[in-house]
Amino acid sequence: MKIKEVIVVEGKDDTARLKEAVDADTIETGGSAINETVLEQIRHAKDKRGIIIFTDPDYPGERIRHIVNEHVPGCKHAFLPKHLARAKLDKGIGIEHASVEDIRAALSSVYELVEEYEEHITKNDLISYGLLGGRLSRQRRQKLGIKLHIGKTNGKQLLRRLNMFQITKEQLNEAMRDIIQEERNEE
Structure with missing residues:
Protein backbone atom coordinates (compact mmCIF):
# COMPACT_ATOMS: atom_id res chain seq x y z
CA MET A 1 0.00 0.00 0.00
CA LYS A 2 1.52 3.33 -1.10
CA ILE A 3 0.53 6.29 1.06
CA LYS A 4 0.51 9.73 -0.58
CA GLU A 5 0.53 11.67 2.68
CA VAL A 6 3.47 11.92 5.06
CA ILE A 7 2.76 10.14 8.34
CA VAL A 8 3.64 11.80 11.66
CA VAL A 9 4.84 9.25 14.23
CA GLU A 10 6.59 9.52 17.57
CA GLY A 11 9.90 7.78 16.93
CA LYS A 12 12.23 5.55 14.92
CA ASP A 13 10.63 2.30 16.10
CA ASP A 14 7.24 3.51 14.83
CA THR A 15 8.78 4.41 11.46
CA ALA A 16 10.44 0.99 11.16
CA ARG A 17 7.21 -0.84 11.96
CA LEU A 18 5.18 1.35 9.61
CA LYS A 19 7.57 0.66 6.74
CA GLU A 20 6.94 -3.07 7.22
CA ALA A 21 3.23 -2.43 6.66
CA VAL A 22 3.07 0.31 4.02
CA ASP A 23 5.18 2.31 1.61
CA ALA A 24 5.21 5.75 3.26
CA ASP A 25 7.39 8.63 4.37
CA THR A 26 7.35 9.68 8.01
CA ILE A 27 8.22 12.62 10.20
CA GLU A 28 9.25 11.65 13.72
CA THR A 29 8.34 14.03 16.52
CA GLY A 30 10.91 12.61 18.93
CA GLY A 31 8.31 12.45 21.68
CA SER A 32 5.95 15.04 23.08
CA ALA A 33 8.54 17.85 23.25
CA ILE A 34 7.89 18.86 19.66
CA ASN A 35 10.03 21.79 18.58
CA GLU A 36 9.26 24.47 16.02
CA THR A 37 11.57 22.86 13.44
CA VAL A 38 9.52 19.65 13.45
CA LEU A 39 6.27 21.62 13.30
CA GLU A 40 7.62 23.55 10.31
CA GLN A 41 8.50 20.27 8.56
CA ILE A 42 4.97 19.04 9.21
CA ARG A 43 3.46 22.29 7.86
CA HIS A 44 5.57 22.03 4.71
CA ALA A 45 4.70 18.36 4.17
CA LYS A 46 1.01 19.14 4.67
CA ASP A 47 1.14 21.82 1.99
CA LYS A 48 2.93 19.51 -0.46
CA ARG A 49 1.43 16.06 0.19
CA GLY A 50 -0.87 16.07 3.19
CA ILE A 51 -0.31 14.72 6.70
CA ILE A 52 -1.65 11.74 8.62
CA ILE A 53 -1.08 11.86 12.37
CA PHE A 54 -0.60 8.30 13.67
CA THR A 55 0.55 8.43 17.28
CA ASP A 56 0.46 5.90 20.11
CA PRO A 57 -2.90 5.34 21.84
CA ASP A 58 -1.74 6.70 25.19
CA TYR A 59 -1.57 10.08 26.93
CA PRO A 60 1.73 11.22 25.32
CA GLY A 61 0.46 10.15 21.88
CA GLU A 62 -2.80 12.06 22.32
CA ARG A 63 -0.82 15.09 23.54
CA ILE A 64 1.36 15.00 20.40
CA ARG A 65 -1.75 14.63 18.22
CA HIS A 66 -3.27 17.70 19.92
CA ILE A 67 -0.09 19.81 19.57
CA VAL A 68 0.35 18.99 15.89
CA ASN A 69 -3.34 19.51 15.11
CA GLU A 70 -3.30 22.85 16.94
CA HIS A 71 -0.25 24.13 15.04
CA VAL A 72 -1.04 22.48 11.69
CA PRO A 73 -4.84 22.32 11.32
CA GLY A 74 -6.44 20.16 8.67
CA CYS A 75 -4.32 17.02 9.16
CA LYS A 76 -5.81 13.58 8.72
CA HIS A 77 -5.87 11.21 11.70
CA ALA A 78 -5.42 7.45 12.02
CA PHE A 79 -6.18 5.68 15.29
CA LEU A 80 -5.10 2.34 16.71
CA PRO A 81 -6.89 0.98 19.80
CA LYS A 82 -4.70 0.28 22.85
CA HIS A 83 -5.31 -3.45 22.80
CA LEU A 84 -3.84 -3.65 19.28
CA ALA A 85 -0.76 -1.62 20.24
CA ARG A 86 0.21 -3.47 23.41
CA ALA A 87 3.58 -5.20 23.64
CA LYS A 88 3.41 -8.94 24.27
CA LEU A 89 6.02 -9.24 27.03
CA ASP A 90 5.95 -5.89 28.77
CA LYS A 91 3.53 -3.08 29.49
CA GLY A 92 4.62 -0.92 26.57
CA ILE A 93 2.03 0.56 24.25
CA GLY A 94 2.87 1.87 20.82
CA ILE A 95 2.49 1.68 17.07
CA GLU A 96 5.76 -0.27 16.99
CA HIS A 97 4.01 -3.21 18.74
CA ALA A 98 1.05 -3.42 16.33
CA SER A 99 0.69 -6.06 13.65
CA VAL A 100 1.16 -5.16 10.00
CA GLU A 101 -2.51 -5.96 9.37
CA ASP A 102 -3.72 -3.69 12.20
CA ILE A 103 -1.55 -0.82 10.96
CA ARG A 104 -2.93 -1.20 7.44
CA ALA A 105 -6.50 -1.29 8.79
CA ALA A 106 -5.94 1.86 10.87
CA LEU A 107 -4.51 3.73 7.89
CA SER A 108 -7.36 2.60 5.63
CA SER A 109 -9.79 4.44 7.94
CA VAL A 110 -8.17 7.86 7.92
CA TYR A 111 -10.20 10.91 8.88
CA GLU A 112 -9.60 14.59 8.32
CA LEU A 113 -10.41 16.90 11.22
CA VAL A 114 -12.30 20.02 10.28
CA GLU A 115 -12.63 23.16 12.36
CA GLU A 116 -16.26 23.84 11.51
CA TYR A 117 -18.72 21.07 11.05
CA GLU A 118 -22.44 20.56 11.03
CA GLU A 119 -23.62 18.50 13.97
CA HIS A 120 -25.64 15.48 12.94
CA ILE A 121 -25.59 13.50 16.17
CA THR A 122 -27.01 14.87 19.42
Missing part, protein backbone atom coordinates in the same frame (compact mmCIF):
# COMPACT_ATOMS: atom_id res chain seq x y z
CA LYS A 123 -26.42 14.20 23.10
CA ASN A 124 -29.85 12.53 23.20
CA ASP A 125 -28.66 10.06 20.54
CA LEU A 126 -25.74 9.11 22.79
CA ILE A 127 -27.96 8.77 25.86
CA SER A 128 -30.45 6.60 23.96
CA TYR A 129 -27.65 4.16 23.08
CA GLY A 130 -26.31 4.08 26.63
CA LEU A 131 -23.09 5.84 25.64
CA LEU A 132 -23.49 8.42 28.42
CA GLY A 133 -24.51 7.96 32.05
CA GLY A 134 -25.06 4.22 32.03
CA ARG A 135 -23.21 1.35 33.66
CA LEU A 136 -22.03 0.06 30.26
CA SER A 137 -21.28 3.52 28.83
CA ARG A 138 -17.50 3.33 29.08
CA GLN A 139 -17.31 -0.11 27.45
CA ARG A 140 -19.74 0.92 24.72
CA ARG A 141 -17.76 4.10 23.95
CA GLN A 142 -14.59 2.04 23.73
CA LYS A 143 -16.19 -0.46 21.33
CA LEU A 144 -17.67 2.40 19.28
CA GLY A 145 -14.28 4.12 19.06
CA ILE A 146 -12.75 0.92 17.70
CA LYS A 147 -15.59 0.20 15.29
CA LEU A 148 -15.64 3.74 13.84
CA HIS A 149 -11.84 4.22 14.04
CA ILE A 150 -12.18 7.46 16.00
CA GLY A 151 -10.06 6.57 19.01
CA LYS A 152 -10.82 6.31 22.70
CA THR A 153 -13.07 9.01 24.15
CA ASN A 154 -14.68 9.96 27.41
CA GLY A 155 -18.31 11.04 27.58
CA LYS A 156 -17.56 14.71 26.93
CA GLN A 157 -15.32 14.04 23.93
CA LEU A 158 -17.55 11.51 22.18
CA LEU A 159 -20.20 13.86 20.77
CA ARG A 160 -17.60 16.32 19.54
CA ARG A 161 -15.47 13.64 17.90
CA LEU A 162 -18.41 11.92 16.19
CA ASN A 163 -19.49 15.22 14.66
CA MET A 164 -15.94 16.37 13.93
CA PHE A 165 -15.34 13.20 11.92
CA GLN A 166 -18.72 13.74 10.26
CA ILE A 167 -20.07 10.38 11.37
CA THR A 168 -23.69 10.20 10.23
CA LYS A 169 -26.60 9.04 12.36
CA GLU A 170 -26.87 6.09 9.99
CA GLN A 171 -23.24 5.11 10.66
CA LEU A 172 -23.79 5.50 14.42
CA ASN A 173 -27.01 3.44 14.28
CA GLU A 174 -25.29 0.66 12.34
CA ALA A 175 -22.29 0.55 14.68
CA MET A 176 -24.49 0.52 17.77
CA ARG A 177 -26.69 -2.26 16.35
CA ASP A 178 -23.52 -4.35 15.95
CA ILE A 179 -22.29 -3.51 19.46
CA ILE A 180 -25.64 -4.30 21.08
CA GLN A 181 -25.85 -7.58 19.15
CA GLU A 182 -22.32 -8.49 20.31
CA GLU A 183 -23.36 -7.77 23.91
CA ARG A 184 -26.41 -10.04 23.54
CA ASN A 185 -24.25 -12.81 22.10
CA GLU A 186 -21.87 -12.53 25.08
CA GLU A 187 -24.69 -13.08 27.59
